[in-house]
Amino acid sequence: MDLRQALQQRVLVADGAMGTLLYGNYGISSAFENLNLTHPDTILRVHQSYIDAGADVIQTNTYAANRLKLTRYDLQKQVTAINQAAVKIAEQARAQADHPVYILGTIGGLAGDTDQTVLQATPAEIAASLTEQLTALLATGKLDGILLETYYELPELLAALKIVRTKTDLPVITNVSMLAPGVLRDGTAFGAALRQLAAAGATVVGANCRLGPYYLAQSFENLAIPANVKLAVYPNSGLPGTDQDGHVVYDGEPSYFEDYAERFRQLGLNLIGGCCGTTPLHTAALVRGLASRSIVGRTGKIAPAQPKPLAQTLGRHAFLQKVATQKTALVELDPPKDFETAKFFKGAQRLKAAGVDGLTLSDNSLATVRIANATIAAELKLGYGITPIVHLTTRDHNLIGLQSEIMGLHSLGIEDILAVTGDPAKLGDFPGATSVGDVRSVELIKLIKQFNSGIGPTGKSLKQATDFRVAGAFNPNAYRTNVSTKSIERKISYGCDYIITQPVFDLANVTALADALTANDIHIPVFVGVMPLVSKRNAEFLHHEVHGIRLPKTVLARMAQAEIDGNERAVGIQIAKELIDGICTRFNGVHIVTPFNRFKTVIELVNYVQAKNLIPTK
Template structure:
């Protein structure tokens, strides 16, 4: 009986985890796939343990045996030998079995991986990596099917399926991974994913990893009709924990799998296996729990899930509407470093009275600890009706914190965010602190924009759409007429709506930016930074010690002369006005950075920007 026939005639029990078993039981924590070469007896022993426990299906130890992932260990040139050795080991275990066993060649997904090099790989590189691994598996020995597992991104899985089908006639199993039962991370329903994969030629469709038996049973029970292909399920043993050393551990009891085995069969599952944290004991428990090996025609749902109604928000983004037709000023403030906040909020009220279009709030600039800018932003909006633009750094927040912060901002009605990396943590008050950097700033932009569709981080509906507008930071100071817009184009492709630049002191950089945007047909609102100088020492410090800022010698000479004359403030304001003149000849937006809480200086410059509109009318 070949694999396709077996799928039609009976329920098949699959093996469980390889990596977590090697890590937890054998103390191996390196590249698990390399063990196919260095410790083949260990890998063979795992396969045999699952076979002895009653598994009808085992998979090759090749989940991450592709060029992109093996590069972490400098093993990228051993893709072929690692995969071929894995097939031979699984086949050896099959031959020694006392019952029929099928061998699957396993290829893991990429989109859910935390490795930044993998996340940044181009579609071409991903396809080449998959093709190389697939070729190695197919030439390694006898396989009964290809298993594509742990795919969080449906588009990636569909592309992988198409590629595999083009190279082999073997059956293909496609397993998605869900963060929440019944829905993929991009909001696609599990039922829709099954339909799309089966239509694309998948022989079996299922789910594995992340969720345990309880939630995966929910996902399959939620299907309202019988899918056109057999179904597979590979649940984790449960939710993981950590031991005293901080290592991830699973302690789900095998008897729990025995309880769920028959439920999965009654839901219409054809392949029942295990994923992270499962062992041969879980496989044996699954075998014991099945009342029969006959397939049940199903699944049948107890109720039809209703699509939630999404409520749209009504944010105005008034400064973005204004900047398209008029000169518009934003002002950047640093939140207070202590609890004496009266001066800060009084200054913000003065800025509002002066007609500022919005206040941007830095996120611990220069890695210096300040009151959380989201809290300050809420007070500006709710108490004083001031439009805040919140800087959000990838430095201080992991993926969990970023998404929580985004949801919190929306709940406050704050829909304007500047997505930035943030200054390195070692520069600030606590040099021992670490920068998080789970994602790049462009990936943060994409994450923020996902909320506009009403879909949360797990793919579940948020019951309400957001209306975020995301700014991207840009530093024009490193360029002249040969300004490259590559980084700007990348930001726009990830969802950037407008740009806020570093402070400029050389108008050649402003005209170069304008020319480069025009030459590349990029039309996006730009707020060019202006930082009024307060002294000669201030100018020297900014030029020599602050990354990304360069002040021409002529300007520094003017500030030095002003120091001698005793009129540094007046000269600093005059220089800022000259810069605003040049900026306004090219752009409508000006972003004024407040120096040392000098609100009087900034208010004078806000009025100066506004006078440009009056002059234009006259």
């Protein structure tokens, strides 16, 4: 009988992990899928071990055997060979089995992968990569079904399922992965996700990875799924740990799986296997733990869907409301490097009195250690009534720390964030420090905006929706007349609300940026950066040593002459005012960077920007 018939008649036991087994038992940490070509006997032994343990269903060693993931090992030209070798090995294992065995061609999800090739891939490239792998697997003619597993993003899985359904009528098992029981990380209820997958053509729907038996069983309890929909579960052996050498290890007892096998059956599961940390011993435990192979029926009653909370509007983001119709000035300050903060806060008070619309606070700019900007922001907001815009870098915070920072900012009532990568760590006080970079700045934007729906990083309710408005950075200095807006468009697609640019010193770049935004029909508030020069040496440093900033020869010459004439400050201010004049002909937003705590200089420029609102329009 084929796989569909088997799923109708009895509960099937699937195999367990491949990658963690190769890593833990064989010490292999390279491209596991390439072993199909270099060490086929090793993969064959793994399959045979699972079959000997009683597995009815095995999956090919092809989880990451796609072009995008294989590129990191320079194996992108081996996609077809690796996938077809995997099917051949699985077929060899089945031929030696003493009971019927079904083979699933495995295709893994991409969301959450930190490799740059994957992160930068377009939807079209992802679709092409999946299609190439799928075509290679199907060409063997030996598969009983396709397994799409470890998908954290429901849209990605639905897109993958759509492609598979255009290529084959074979059974398709679709497994989502959850960070918390009962909910995907975008807040979609587990049951709702499974219903969508079933409606889209999946033969079996379920979950795998991340969670162990306890939480996955909890997720399937009282699940409102039509009775005719088949369910699958592939739990991890438990939570991972590390050994003395820092290697990831799983130590979940196989007997624990034996205890849960019958519970999964009673919950109406049709396909029960294992994921990370599981071994043939866990598979054997599942077989022992099943009191019967008969399928337990379900009622299939569907609860009404609950609407997601909507993101809030601009709310208290006054400067974003103002910039739509008036010239608006933001000022960037670097938090103090030491505990002598009186001058800093006095200067901030002077800026407020001058009518500045908001203060942006850098996050250890140039990788130089300063007081945490969230702490300074809280003091400015709570102690002085000043609107802070906090820079948040992906350089200094891992994914856990970023989310904690976001929650902390909301708790302090701080609602404006500039998401940036941050200057490389090697530039600063501690060149040996590492840059984290768990996510890119665009993904940080998406992460922050998710909190606005009241959904946390695991998909669980936060009991309260945030009201963040997120800025994206842009450097127009790399261009003259042809500005690429692709990075801005991508940031907008991830939820960016406005743009803050690097300081500009050439009005040609301002014009080019404005023209490019108009040509591409991009309408988003833009605050163009202005940094007043304080000396010839300052100008030369910025031009020669700061990445992404170049000064026109005319500006360098003017500052050189100013040094001779002894009026460097005045010339620097005049150049800044000329830039503001040019910016304000095309943009309403100006972002003034404070040089060396020169508050007097910046206040003069803030007044200059605001005076433009008093000039009658013609």
